[in-house]
Amino acid sequence: MKVTYPHMGYLNMPVSKMLNNLGVEVIEAPPISKKTIELGSLYSPEGVCLPYKINMGNFIESIDQGADTLVSVCGAGKCRLGFYNAVQKIYLAEKGQIQFYMLDTNHLFSDLYRFLRTVAPRASRLVILKNMAMGIKLLKALDAMNEAKNFYGARTNSPEQIIDICRGGTQELANSTYKKINFIRDFTISSIGAICNNNQCRPPRIALIGEFYLLLEPYVNHSIEDLLIKQGIEVKKFVYTGNWVYSNTLLQALGLYSEEKAYLDQAKPYLNYHVGGDGLKSVGSALQCARDGYDGIIHIYPFGCMPEVVAQSALKNIANDYNLPLLTLSIDEHSSDVGIITRIEAFADCIKRKKYQH
């Protein structure tokens, strides 16, 4: 059995570690490239959203390298993600005997545990739970480093250096042991902090909201966070893999947290219903930022993403009421980086000039 999974930001790191520790053979898809997207689009319905196509590309590339067991998440009743696997199965059937494992986001903890028990039957329960904890810890460390990068990167003259340090720390974490995770995290964050030479300044702040996959995968969002940091703008993101996995596994399993209820309260009165996907969350986070005095909102989603299109109307009302600039980026496989970079640069200029002239 050779297991593979689609890429999404740095999620592959804890997943491959977890599986390797449990003695499962892993064939990781090559990093997302133009070829991945081309392959994925070739085997996908034309109108489907970009994350589907990239997932598909990842699967095909790893199947070509010998993978025969695919694992992915689905979120039944939320958006098209719920049907990804059903459609992907049909398209991939011609590739031969392939085993599909789905982790339902509504029962992430139990599904993940069951999956690990199946692929690693000889591992003890304790070892499996330990590895799940390691995965969450690793993800949270990566999130913390990324947040530090976004915070200090906007308060320095050499943001490139900070981005490099963060990248280096990320690679180190990939090879670290459980015990060293916190050490590497703290060391990276303090090295990042050391480069920050203007702790007192208050750079413009932008809320980056939108669809989950687009926010987390730098290849498809054209490293939008780094682009903004280099313009001297602090980026605040509300979607982090670690936090999400943590609250959707442990906390939810213990009944301490319900993601949907939290956002429903937050988004009132601009959006009072679940619209699927992350639509409600986008609106809720944007409203919170508007009230906190942020300088702008960037909304990013895959072209044709229904929940985010609904959210967009609510976002326009928020932007209007709070007099906030709003940049909407709808991305598909044809989006050229030039167009996106131009818009981001112009948006950053607009916000900076506004802030510093007042």
Next chain:
Amino acid sequence: MHVYLGIDVGSVSTNIAVLDEFGKVIDSLYIRTQGRPIEAVQNGLRQIKERNPEIKVKGVGTTGSGRHLTGVIVGADSIKNEITAHAVAAMHIMPDVKTVLEIGGQDSKMIIIRNGVVTDFAMNTVCAAGTGSFLDQQAARLNIGIEDFGDKALESTTPVRIAGRCAVFAESDMIHKQQTGHVTSDIINGLCQALVRNYLNNIGKGKQIQSPILFQGGVAANKGIKRAFEEALGCPVVVSPYHNVMGAIGSALLAKEEVTQTKPTVFRGFDVIDFVYTPRSFECSGCANMCEVVEIKMNGNVAARWGDQCGKWSNSVTVA
């Protein structure tokens, strides 16, 4: 005379503006890019130099989709996106402007300005219907010079309804109307109104369009579109006297800011007119990203490379 140059290399046209130290426009030039930006810039600079032999350049700014390429070719002090450049120019020409409508060759944008600060903007995303290239095409198809397109629209008394949502459907709609016997001027007027409708529905959605309104970009020369805007918005729309070179004016102003703040200009001088520039592009095989790297050689030496994400190629250039 000390001047600042602004160069705007767009999809359809390449524009150069010459501003004196007080920001007054001394000369401007509008030529077609014709798919060869490097030659267009060299050609434009040659004409500027011939017309103004006594100028001494204190700063150069570039903008437009060809801004990075042009920045390398001429040695620019400021390389800025066209939205910022257009906003700066609009506020320079009309200090109390509140809304800027801009329609260029392949993009259209709206810039909202309050109290001298850009507060919001929008730019067309997936659709180019209603931009200059489409009008160009239709003018050619009807065998009317693009310069006369607007006047033709003004002759119309009863505009026909054209679907402006999509360039392809707009064209088939126009052909259909022409085959059923409508007058050309009415069809053109209908097209103008359709394009304005499309612009306001897409780009202007949710934006507070307040007067004074400044209309700029190549399409602002089209009187039919101007009238359609005035009818749709119910208030006067001012066409900037330099509407087709506003981007260039803005980038010259940005260059002026940049140079006074820091150091002397990095302009390579008018010698660049005769330099030999050879661009090439290749796909880097260093990693899975497979970046498309562009390399520009100036007189045989590598002047710049870009397009790589990791900096392997762009940082390896030492010639400034």
